[in-house]
Amino acid sequence: MLKKGTKLYSIINRKCPHCHEGEFLVSRNPYDLSVVGDLLKECSVCHRKYEPEPGFYYGGMYVSYALAVAQSVAVYIAVGVLVPSSSQTTRLFWVLGALVVLAPVLYAWSKALWANLFIPYKGVQRLPGEDEKWIAR
Numbered sequence: 001m002l003k004k005g006t007k008l009y010s011i012i013n014r015k016c017p018h019c020h021e022g023e024f025l026v027s028r029n030p031y032d033l034s035v036v037g038d039l040l041k042e043c044s045v046c047h048r049k050y051e052p053e054p055g056f057y058y059g060g061m062y063v064s065y066a067l068a069v070a071q072s073v074a075v076y077i078a079v080g081v082l083v084p085s086s087s088q089t090t091r092l093f094w095v096l097g098a099l100v101v102l103a104p105v106l107y108a109w110s111k112a113l114w115a116n117l118f119i120p121y122k123g124v125q126r127l128p129g130e131d132e133k134w135i136a137r
């Protein structure tokens with residue numbers, strides 16, 4: 001399920017969406033807040049670009065929103081199941097706390113997910129007729 005070549009592998013491990021080997025983000029630690037969500041310019045392994053045009057990752061906001069909603073619903077249900085006597089206020093604090101704590105992880109995953117929606121896996125070697133907008137050098 002999480003083998004190299006699957007989009008889930010690239011998203012979960014935050015690897016290059018082109019070759020699934022190089023790093024995608026500046027820092028592997030999503031809680032390195034000075035560079036949270038910052039992308040490298042290109043893959044260090046296959047030398048393809050991560051951003052074909054300025055603003056490419058604005059759409060990642062919608063992915064981040066969807067992930068945050070899914071996480072909030074999951075936390076709300078989990079607290080309700082694990083502590084059935086919990087009040088609505090308690091569940092709300094758990095939802096908000098989880099959003100704050102996991103925000104850097106969701107942000108990193110949202111960018112990786114957005115990139116993987118548009119970038120197919122190609123492997124390390126350059127393919128004949130490959131789209132030039134992704135080629136760094």
Ligand SMILES: [Zn+2]
Binds near residue numbers: 017
């Ligand atoms: Zn790569």
